[in-house]
Amino acid sequence: MKKKAIWIGWERHRRSQSLSKELAIPIHEVIxxxxxxxxxIRSSFKTLEIIKSNKPxxxxxxxxxxxxxxxxxxxxxxxxxKLVMDAHNAGVYPLEGRFKLLQALARWxxxxxxxxxxTNSHLAEIVxxxxxxxxxLSDPIPKxxxxxxxxxxxxEYILFICTWAEDEPYIEVLEAIRSLSKLDxxxxxxGKAPDSIVHRFKDRNIILEGFVSEKNYEALLxxxxxxxxxxxxxxxxxxxxxxxxxxxxPAILSDDKTTREVFSNGFVFTKNNEHDIARVIEESINLxxxxxxxxxxxxxDYSSRLNSDLTKLKNHVGI
Numbered sequence: 001m002k003k004k005a006i007w008i009g010w011e012r013h014r015r016s017q018s019l020s021k022e023l024a025i026p027i028h029e030v031i032x033x034x035x036x037x038x039x040x041i042r043s044s045f046k047t048l049e050i051i052k053s054n055k056p057x058x059x060x061x062x063x064x065x066x067x068x069x070x071x072x073x074x075x076x077x078x079x080x081x082k083l084v085m086d087a088h089n090a091g092v093y094p095l096e097g098r099f100k101l102l103q104a105l106a107r108w109x110x111x112x113x114x115x116x117x118x119t120n121s122h123l124a125e126i127v128x129x130x131x132x133x134x135x136x137l138s139d140p141i142p143k144x145x146x147x148x149x150x151x152x153x154x155x156e157y158i159l160f161i162c163t164w165a166e167d168e169p170y171i172e173v174l175e176a177i178r179s180l181s182k183l184d185x186x187x188x189x190x191g192k193a194p195d196s197i198v199h200r201f202k203d204r205n206i207i208l209e210g211f212v213s214e215k216n217y218e219a220l221l222x223x224x225x226x227x228x229x230x231x232x233x234x235x236x237x238x239x240x241x242x243x244x245x246x247x248x249x250p251a252i253l254s255d256d257k258t259t260r261e262v263f264s265n266g267f268v269f270t271k272n273n274e275h276d277i278a279r280v281i282e283e284s285i286n287l288x289x290x291x292x293x294x295x296x297x298x299x300x301d302y303s304s305r306l307n308s309d310l311t312k313l314k315n316h317v318g319i
Contacts, residue, residue, distance in 0.1 A: 003057035003082075005319045008050065008072075010043055010065040014239055016086065018140040022310055023319065025060060030068075044071050051079045058317055060084045063091035066105065073112035083113040084317060089236050092123050115317065120258045122235040135316065137309050138237060138262055141299055144246040146222035149215075157186040157207070158281065159224035159249075161240035164191050167232045169254075169272040174201050176278035181205055183285065188220060218247075226284055227251040232272055237262055245299045250291035252280055266295025 007020040007027040020027040030046045032039045047068065051059065059081045063069040069091070072083055085091065087110070094102040110116050110132035118124050119138050127134040158177070162170050170189075177187040178201070186205050193208045201208070212220065221227065227249050229240025235258040244251035245266070253259050255269040268291070270280040284291065 003318045004055070005058035005060060005317070006050070006054050006056045007060040007062075008047060008068065009062040010047075010068045011062065013062060013088075014142055014243075015088075015139045016062045018142055019086065019137075020060070022140050022306075023060075023314065025319070026054075040067050043068070047071060048075065048079075051081070056081050058082045058084060058319060060086060063087050063109070064094075066091065066094055066102070066109070069109045069113075070105070073109055076112070082115075082317070084115045084117060085109070085113040086117045087123070087127075088119075089123070089233060092118065092126055117313075119237050120235055120262065122258055135313055137313060138306065139239070139242045140306055141242050141303055142246045144218050144221065144243065146218075146247050149219040149222040151219050151223040153186070153188075153223070155184070155186050156225045157188045157223075158226045158228060159220050160187055160189045161227065161229040161238075161243075162189050162191045162193075164193060164197075167236075169230050169232060169277075170197070172272060172274045172277055173228060173230065174206060175274045176281060177206060178203055179274070179278050180281060183282065185225065185285070188224075190217065190220070221249060222247045224249050225288060226281070228277075228281075230254045230270070230272055230277075234258070241267065245295055245302070248292055248296050248299070250284065250288055250295055252277075252284060263298070265298040265301075266291050266293075267298075 005025045007025045009016045009029050012029055028050045030043045032042050061068055061072055063085050069085060092106060094106050107130040110127055110130050115135055116127045116132050117135050117137050118127060121136060124134040124136050160173055162168055186207055188207045188209055190209050190212060192210050221243055227240060227244040229238040231238055231254050234256060241251055241253055241263050250266055252268050252270055253263060255271055268280055268284045270276050
């Protein structure tokens, strides 16, 4: 008899939404605004209410939030469900591992759950080292249709997916595109840029989109000549790579061993400095037709391998 499972998240994340859909598990997103203690109290009570009403045998959940992980482990004897933690990089290395107390908590949580899902073998080794059980499962490629996602921009553009976080080398990307004005191509950048960036980069070929709706974001993806999504974090598989594969757009990613292992075809890699980013952009633009064919091949092969991994996970957990 298959076990009843639910998925809980305290943040909206495409990975959780995609994985829960692929696993045919109902997802409960407990979203309250702000970061006050009141928010965590409300989220905790709502989560326990969801568990009580659903009576699951297995609870999949997303970490971060580390607070959600702590709640579920501390109440394990109350709900008695098997806990499967989908640990993003921040779930294994909270705040980049800068605080020993948080790092100790993260490791205690790994030991406290029944299974930790990670995206790559490097994180799996860490889970194993601290005494946890792991399962390696990278992200599903999201379902994005480009059929009705046409844009009427006057010039071709590169889409730079950016949240303006400290691990993103956005200054280097903007300076790189500034040096490539001869290419006659725009750079469109997602996310609300800091005022310092708005004042510093007023170049005609740099368009700071600000916050965009999901529909407009997908349109930007579908019509881009290239996609850029970079991070200085090691062993971090960026969401933009999966999204680029979903719409068949070639992507430039940070040169990292784990990233190269996963995104093996149709992607181009750069060091996170202005000179190399500029060089890779210029070279990639001339390779777009070939890269498009390769990334479509990658998507088909990756999806086949992921389906096999999903079946193994279902059998392992018993759902």
